[in-house]
Amino acid sequence: MIDVRLLRTDPDGVRLALARRGQPELLVQLDKAAHLDARLREITAERDEHRRQVNDLSKAVGLARKAGDAQAAEAAMVTSRELGESERSLAAESDELQSALHDVLLRITNMPHPDAPDGAGEQDNPVVKGPINMPASFPEHQRVPHWETATALGILDNERGTKISGAMFTLQRGLGATMARALCQLALDRNADAFEEIRPPTLVSTATLTATGHLPKFADDAFAIERDGLWAIPTAEVPLTSLYAGEILDETALPAQVMAHTSCFRREAGSAGRDTRGMLRTHEFDKVEILAIAHPDQAAAMLDELVARCEGTIAVLGLPYRIIEICTGDLGQSHHRSFDIEVYAPGCDRWLEVSSVSWFSDYQARRADIRFRRTGQKGTEIAHTLNGSALAVPRVWAAIIENYRQADGSVVVPEALRPYMRGATVIPAT
Template sequence: MLDIRFVRNNPEKVREALAKRGAAIDMGGYDALDAKRRAVISEVEELKARRNQASKEVAQAKRTGGDASAIIEGLAGLSERIKALDEEAAAIDAEVQDLLLAMPNIPHESVPVGKSEADNPVVRTFGEPTRFSFPARDHVDLGVALHGIDFERAAKISGARFAVLSGWAAALERALTQFMLDLHTRSHCYREVMPPVIVNTRAMTGTGQLPKFAADLFKLAETDYWLIPTAEVPVTNLYAGETLAAEALPLDHCAFTPCFRSEAGSYGRDTRGLIRLHQFNKVELVRFVRPEESYQRLEELTGHAEAVLKALGLPYRVIELCTGDLGFSAAKTYDIEVWLPGQNAYREISSCSNFEDFQARRAGIRFKEKGGKGSALVHTLNGSGLAVGRTMVAVIENGQQEDGSVVIPEALRPYMGGLDIVRPV
């Protein structure tokens, strides 16, 4: 959430930033509401001053034996008006809060201006796209033929956009998860946490999923509970309403969780295979950092996510999201896209973002220097490290052989009981 003082004092800057994002926010409506709020508060303060003065006059009249009845009668009218204005101010505050919750973050000055993903520049690449001397097959054909991925039985028990993994595929999902967690906890020093996958509305609001993206989420009927779309939600909110010790920063966590998304806005995209499921597994990286370090820490975090793909020998590229493609809460984002031979394209496998103090303000996460007088909002970062299902897709498609077998990356073989290749039966 943006700082209301910043919005009030820099209306043109906010308008320009939102215009770059293509955000349809009625700043005129906000301005009018904020002006009304300030007028009401000003009147309340004036009336309270008059009431205080009248109270002094009543006290003085009583001390001197004078008649204070007229003053007391006037006080009653003042109190009623103040009460009505206080209620009006509270209602306006709620409206202002709703408008602020609907405003996206302001892009960092380094973010390229653009309208869509077509305007996202490539920052760097790793490896060359995998090419074969035979027609490449996608992970669906390979996984089904190797009896590891079953969409028909998943549809029978759950519906479309679910998958059942068995045998080698189930083992590969588990191996990828453990490999990622080991890499991030041992090499990158993240502290592993295992949070709940059901959270309340306050937590969803704290990280920016609510109120804007309610249609993309799964809500448990007749409760205040939601299934998480990413571990970013519970892990970030571990420290909601807390003031952290400055010397503890950066505070780094990684978490493996299932994730749940209704994909209400996907409009039929990626209906085939494991790319866009309602339920999928992901290893998430979350960092709480000092404001002056946050962009350095974003570069580090992106490198940590890239390390997984490098270790697996998977070709990928890093792109920087332009203003028009930036996520709601993010000030700056790098997307990591892995090469998928079955689609002859790069596809997103991780988004690494700096939210600056946008989430921290919503969730109330601060830090304080030892011996210092005041506190400040932390900056929060997060990125997938990685989406496990999409990594499996990349392993299968890049490791395919002409006979339909799939070579397991060397880094995963210890996690697969030494299995080096999955062969057709």
């Protein structure tokens, strides 16, 4: 959520920042929020004044009773009762305004970082680094899509995955399954120096899914377990962000750095029929997420660190990659600034988004109510959150199959994964 107080004190600044996203509807909502807020404050002040009078009168009743003045007590009670009526109706109005304002605010996007590049959409995202590890040309035997190679090698069995769960569910087997797990193990090990490993729940409450910004707007994208009021997480960002929800952290505890390997579940409601082959878009996949809850002053440097860490893992796997920055028109709802790492897959002849690293400023932390206290100072401030995919299995897995394919159809296991592959150095052609 954006800060209502900022909307109050610097409406033009907020307006200008949000305008960069190029969504006129946003500005309409912003005006709506400003109006609701102004009205809310009026009503609340009035209600508080009524309450003050009721409080005073109630005290007077008690004192009069004690003094044995039944008449004065009765008189105060009568006045107070009348005031109580109007107080109740003001309170009802105030509650309504409050929830209306909250609903509007929950749907207003975060403000882009001043340095985020302007742009209308995906096509305007600038490449900020790379391509790296990109050969001048790819031999013919690498121009085979991973689903063909992997199915032939017996390490991908989507026919059976689909039989079990339906379209867009995949099934890896043998060395394919081992490699999926090896990728996660690699990512965890590479970040264990600075990130505490967490094994969070993957089914979460509505409040938890709201904190990251996935609800209420994107309910259709999440799997819901309606009977129990739970949601399947689309990313470990969701439970990890809420790890300290509702808590006030000591400044010295920041940055809090955590990571988790979890399954991620996505309905992909808007993309039915797209990327249905292979591993490019699936309802369930494994991912290692790294996340930081940071002091605002630490956030910019933390963003760089997260990008470097995510990049490092892709680099050590020897894959061709580049880094793009997300422009204002393509920035997700909660995002303040984002970078994507893309890997080139020669078989599909596509750049695949394999990692997204983002800074959310205080947007998520305000929803989750994660605060910190400066040492020796009174009061609290909202923390900042940042996170990145240290490794998302399917597309990296796919890119390895395509980039490491040999002329005989086998796939060489990247050096970095071998310690986790029970000695396998190659996935042999049968």
